Amino acid sequence: xxxxxxxxxxxxxxxxxxxxxxxxxxxxxxxxxxxxxxxxxxxxxxxxxxxxxxxxxxxxxxxxxxxxxxxxxxxxxxxxxxxxxxxxxxxxxxxxxxxxxxxxxxxxxxxxxxxxxxxxxxxxxxxxxxxxxxxxxxxxxxxxxxxxxxxxxxxxxxxxxxxxxxxxxxxxxxxxxxxxxxxxxxxxxxxxxxxxxxxxxxxxxxxxxxxxxxxxxxxxxxxxxxxxxxxxxxxxxxxxxxxxxxxxxxxxxxxxxxxxxxxxxxxxxxxxxxxxxxxxxxxxxxxxxxxxxxxxxxxxxxxxxxxxxxxxxxxxxxxxxxxxxxxxxxxxxxxxxxxxxx
Amino acid sequence: xxxxxxxxxxxxxxxxxxxxxxxxxxxxxxxxxxxxxxxxxxxxxxxxxxxxxxxxxxxxxxxxxxxxxxxxxxxxxxxxxxxxxxxxxxxxxxxxxxxxxxxxxxxxxxxxxxxxxxxxxxxxxxxxxxxxxxxxxxxxxxxxxxxxxxxxxxxxxxxxxxxxxxxxxxxxxxxxxxxxxxxxxxxxxxxxxxxxxxxxxxxxxxxxxxxxxxxxxxxxxxxxxxxxxxxxxxxxxxxxxxxxxxxxxxxxxxxxxxxxxxxxxxxxxxxxxxxxxxxxxxxxxxxxxxxxxxxxxxxxxxxxxxxxxxxxxxxxxxxxxxxxxxxxxxxxxxxxxxxxxxxxxxxxxxxxx
Numbered sequence: 070x071x072x073x074x075x076x077x078x079x080x081x082x083x084x085x086x087x088x089x090x091x092x093x094x095x096x097x098x099x100x101x102x103x104x105x106x107x108x109x110x111x112x113x114x115x116x117x118x119x120x121x122x123x124x125x126x127x128x129x130x131x132x133x134x135x136x137x138x139x140x141x142x143x144x145x146x147x148x149x150x151x152x153x154x155x156x157x158x159x160x161x162x163x164x165x166x167x168x169x170x171x172x173x174x175x176x177x178x179x180x181x182x183x184x185x186x187x188x189x190x191x192x193x194x195x196x197x198x199x200x201x202x203x204x205x206x207x208x209x210x211x212x213x214x215x216x217x218x219x220x221x222x223x224x225x226x227x228x229x230x231x232x233x234x235x236x237x238x239x240x241x242x243x244x245x246x247x248x249x250x251x252x253x254x255x256x257x258x259x260x261x262x263x264x265x266x267x268x269x270x271x272x273x274x275x276x277x278x279x280x281x282x283x284x285x286x287x288x289x290x291x292x293x294x295x296x297x298x299x300x301x302x303x304x305x306x307x308x309x310x311x312x313x314x315x316x317x318x319x320x321x322x323x324x325x326x327x328x329x330x331x332x333x334x335x336x337x338x339x340x341x342x343x344x345x346x347x348x349x350x351x352x353x354x355x356x357x358x359x360x361x362x363x364x365x366x367x368x369x370x371x372x373x374x375x376x377x378x379x380x381x382x383x384x385x386x387x388x389x390x391x392x393x394x395x396x397x398x399x400x401x402x403x404x405x406x407x408x409x410x411x
Numbered sequence: 412x413x414x415x416x417x418x419x420x421x422x423x424x425x426x427x428x429x430x431x432x433x434x435x436x437x438x439x440x441x442x443x444x445x446x447x448x449x450x451x452x453x454x455x456x457x458x459x460x461x462x463x464x465x466x467x468x469x470x471x472x473x474x475x476x477x478x479x480x481x482x483x484x485x486x487x488x489x490x491x492x493x494x495x496x497x498x499x500x501x502x503x504x505x506x507x508x509x510x511x512x513x514x515x516x517x518x519x520x521x522x523x524x525x526x527x528x529x530x531x532x533x534x535x536x537x538x539x540x541x542x543x544x545x546x547x548x549x550x551x552x553x554x555x556x557x558x559x560x561x562x563x564x565x566x567x568x569x570x571x572x573x574x575x576x577x578x579x580x581x582x583x584x585x586x587x588x589x590x591x592x593x594x595x596x597x598x599x600x601x602x603x604x605x606x607x608x609x610x611x612x613x614x615x616x617x618x619x620x621x622x623x624x625x626x627x628x629x630x631x632x633x634x635x636x637x638x639x640x641x642x643x644x645x646x647x648x649x650x651x652x653x654x655x656x657x658x659x660x661x662x663x664x665x666x667x668x669x670x671x672x673x674x675x676x677x678x679x680x681x682x683x684x685x686x687x688x689x690x691x692x693x694x695x696x697x698x699x700x701x702x703x704x705x706x707x708x709x710x711x712x713x714x715x716x717x718x719x720x721x722x723x724x725x726x727x728x729x730x731x732x733x734x735x736x737x738x739x740x741x742x743x744x745x746x747x748x749x750x751x752x753x754x755x756x757x758x759x760x761x762x763x764x
Contacts, residue, residue, distance in 0.1 A: 145534045208749055215748055217477045217537050218686060222745040225679060229738035342675065346545040349538040357535075383553040386546040393542065394527070 093404040097368045104376040112256035117375045123263035125371025126270025127332065131325035132348045132355075132363050133277060134318020140294035140358025140407050142311045144206055145213075148220040149322055149348065150341030151201075151227035152194045156323025157330035157340060158235050160190035161242045171245040179245035183331070190327045191320040197227075198319025202312055224342065231338040239337040242330070266328055273321075274364055281360060290314060294358055294407060347374075350389050354396050356403025365404055366396075416607060418614040422694055427759040431694060434701050438599060442592050443584050449708070455595055457704050458602040459659050464684045465609050465696035466652035471682075472691035473613050474645040475625030476529070479678055480540035483547045484521065484650040486672035488513035488657025490551070490558060493667035497566040506569070510658040514651045521650035525643035548673040563668020572597065572662065598659050605652055610693055612648065621645055622691075679737075680707075683744050689754025698755050703740075711736050 082090075101118055108114045135149050163186040164171055170182035205223045209215040243249070244262055251260040281287035292300045293307050301307045322341075329344060330336040351370050355362025370389050377388040396404065414421065422428045437444060441454035467481050491513020495505040528539040551558050558564065570576050576590035586592070612618055624631045624641050632638045661667045671677075680703065688699020714736055751758050 145538070147537070205745065213534050214471075214475055214477060215752070217534065218682070218748045219745055221679070221682065222741050222748065225741035226738060226745070229735055229741060233735060233738070339675075343545075346542050350542050353535070353538055353542075383550070386549045390542060390546045393539075397527070 093362070093365050096404075097365060097372070100369055100372050104372060107376060107380060113379070115254065115257035116259060117379055118372065119259045119263050119267065121372035121375035122368065123266040123270070123332070123371070124374060125368040126267055126274070127325055127328050128344070128347050128351055128371060129364050129367035130270060130273060130328065131322050131344065132351045132367060133360055134314075134321040135348060136352045136355065136358055136363045137290065137294075137360060138311075138315055138318050139352070141290060141297065141307075141314055142210070143213075144210070144216055145357075146201075146206070146220050146315075146318075147217055147345075148201065148205070148223035148227065149318075150339075150343075150345035151224045152197060152319045152322035153326035153329070153341035153344055154231055154336070154338055155197060155227065155341075156190040156194045156326030157336040158231055158240065158326075158338075159193045159323070160186040160327030161240050161330055161336060162235075163189045164242050164245075171243075174246055176247040179247045182245055183248070183327075187324055187327050190323040194323030194326075195316045195320040198316040199312070201319070202315045206315070228338045228342070235338075239335055241335050243334060244331055248331070262331065266332065269328065277360065286310075286313075346386070347389065350393050354393055354403060356400075356405045356407060358407035359403065359405040362403055362405035418607075418611045420610055420614045420693075424756075424759045424762075426762075427694065427698075427756060430759075431697060434697060441599075442595060443586055446586055451591070451595060453704060453708050455598050455663050457701050458598050459656050459663065460681075460684065460700040460704060461697050462602040462605040462659070463653055463656040464681055464688070464700045465606055465693045466649045466656065467681050468685050468688075468690060468693055468696045469609055469613065469652070470645055470649040471685055472689075472695070473618060473625065474621050474642055476642060476646065477537040478540045478646070478649075479537060479675075480520075480524065480544040480547075481649070481653055481681055482673050482675075482678045483540075483544040484517040484653040485657040485660075485677070486547075486551065486667075486669075487517045487520065488654030489661040489667045489672045490564075490657075491516065491654070492658040492661040493564045493566055494557070496568060496661075497564055501567040501569045503569055506658075506662065510655065513658055514654045517650045517654035518647050521647045522643065525646040526639075529639055529642045529646065544673075544678070545675070548669055548675075551673060552669050559668070561669060563666060563671070565666050568594075568662055568665055573665075594663060598663050601659055602656070605655060606693065606697075609652065613693060617641075617644075683740055685754075686744055687740075687747055687754055689756030690752065692753070692756045695754045695756040702755075706736065706740070 081087075104118065104121075105111065105114045108117060131149070131153055135146060139145050164182060167182040167185060170178040173179070201223060205219055206216070209219050248262045248265060251258045252264070253259075279287075281291060289300060289305055289310055293310060297307050325344075326336075326341065329340070333340075347370060351363060351366040354366035354369065355364070369392060373388055373392055374385050378385045381388075400406065422431055438454055438458060442451055445451075445454070463481075463485055467478075470476050470478055470481070488510065491511075492506060492509040495509025495512065499505045524536075524540060524543060528536045552561050554560070555562075567573075571590055572594040573590045576593075577588070579588050582588070613621070620631070620636055621641055623634075624636065624638050628638050631641075657672060660672065664671065684699035684703045685696060686699075687703065688697070689695025747754060753760075
């Protein structure tokens with residue numbers, strides 16, 4: 070009797086299909102291999118690869134919020150760059166206040182200064198995201214044209230406000246003592262800060278995957294991306310969920326801004342707008358709305374930019390456009406198209 | 412005759428007609444009405460931007476497509492003419508083939524981008540154009556052997572268009588009839604022609620279909636119009652006209668550089684001009700460009716004065732400093748997208764008694 074219980078049958082696609090679906094994962098190591106062949110020298114290659122991963126992960130941090138917001142509410146925020154800039158400026162201001170901490174030789178004090186800066190910057194950009202969503206995005210749900218225009222307007226205003234608050238000049242802040250300089254691994258020199266950036270990026274990606282795949286909120290977000298109306302019909306307030314995701318995305322943009330600022334050590338009010346070009350390329354490559362795709366896209370763009378910057382510095386940005394074109398020829402909706410039930 | 416010239420698309424508002432008449436007459440007689448170098452610069456800039464902004468409105472207002480690559484096409488036209496002048500020396504022939512080459516290259520680029528990314532969503536096109544235009548601007552500033560890099564190109568234009576050339580000795584109304592004046596009228600009439608051609612385009616069956624596609628692409632497709640074809644054609648047309656406007660700028664300034672043609676700031680300026688003037692009507696471009704450039708040239712000074720007058724209030728004076736005028740235009744931009752999506756022209760037409 071007990072043998073006869075009916076087992077639920079879970080349909081699985083055949084192995085071959087699943088493999089093809091997961092194919093984009095191979096792209097990152099493939100590109101790294103190609104890079105090794107093109108660069109030739111393994112030590113240089115290692116330096117470039119770590120730099121590329123660091124850059125890619127920073128772009129991923131900034132792009133992930135954008136892509137989830139799009140997936141959930143069909144809103145693309147052209148003003149996302151403003152959060153990057155504001156995050157960087159707030160973070161740098163905190164670092165200047167904590168000047169004693171950053172210049173001391175203690176690793177602990179250095180890192181806590183950086184984390185304080187990141188924390189304050191994320192709080193500030195999350196609040197700004199709240200205001201942005203309420204004032205600028207909310208009145209134009211469902212109208213793409215107006216969304217693009219209005220968020221662009223928001224970007225202009227935010228940039229000008231940065232000028233008002235922090236003055237028209239760019240800001241310089243040196244990285245904390247213990248994050249300067251580089252390790253030497255064999256013949257390759259790897260900058261310490263880049264390793265930290267890679268670390269933060271990986272931790273964030275894992276955390277984000279955990280939240281999206283294994284928590285109730287993540288479940289709701291994924292369901293909302295798939296079919297928002299259905300989730301609403303089941304009694305969840307998608308709008309509020311969306312506001313939360315928007316704020317989280319803004320906070321991540323702020324985090325990315327601080328990290329990028331520390332990477333360059335110089336920030337300007339329109340830095341966000343410049344990075345947004347890469348962010349858009351990454352989001353398009355990954356497939357609008359897909360976090361995994363965004364992650365792979367960011368790594369590809371980061372690696373490719375660094376390899377080409379070494380091999381042929383003049384075409385670095387153009388090469389990423391080329392990458393985007395090739396990927397879109399292969400998969401017109403991006404690497405991992407988000408299936409919409411709408 | 413006039414109706415025919417305007418392709419039957421009249422301003423449809425008394426105030427608007429009056430404003431347009433004032434603008435056209437002022438521009439037509441600018442060298443005589445407002446003597447001085449700065450005012451002539453302003454007038455020529457307004458003419459060129461009317462053509463440029465109208466071509467953007469063709470895309471944004473009539474086809475409902477947001478592009479951030481419009482300055483790229485503008486720049487291609489300008490660099491086409493500039494390179495022709497600096498490679499083969501100043502002559503009208505080189506102006507002609509430089510302009511033609513710029514227009515053709517712009518058309519090819521627009522066709523490629525359009526076919527590539529217009530199949531999907533408006534948002535997609537906006538993102539792709541933003542990326543491509545930035546890459547193009549970077550590439551132009553990197554290829555300094557060809558384009559002069561960040562410094563841009565300085566070149567000579569035919570002597571007949573420079574102040575050194577005197578058409579007649581005598582002065583007319585105290586204004587010297589020199590090559591600069593000829594250059595101004597070249598810009599004025601060319602811009603006017605471009606504008607009238609666009610007016611013709613948007614009032615043709617093609618223009619009507621374009622509006623149908625904008626309002627309901629799905630239904631237009633169902634009736635049997637090839638939506639992708641209409642959108643791509645609109646993109647190409649607006650790119651070619653933008654390139655021609657770029658050539659005019661190159662002739663007028665005798666200088667072409669990334670800052671005057673390709674920068675993102677100019678793209679944002681164009682966006683502001685279209686939206687504040689009024690999307691979906693070419694007259695909006697006339698009003699938008701005129702008001703914006705006058706503000707750019709003269710309002711900044713006024714704000715500077717106001718800022719100095721309030722310098723004892725620390726924060727307020729920063730807010731209204733001369734360099735912060737974009738802040739207020741940005742606010743105006745957001746408000747106009749919310750409350751008057753049809754811009755100034757739409758308001759004027761609505762309030763017609």
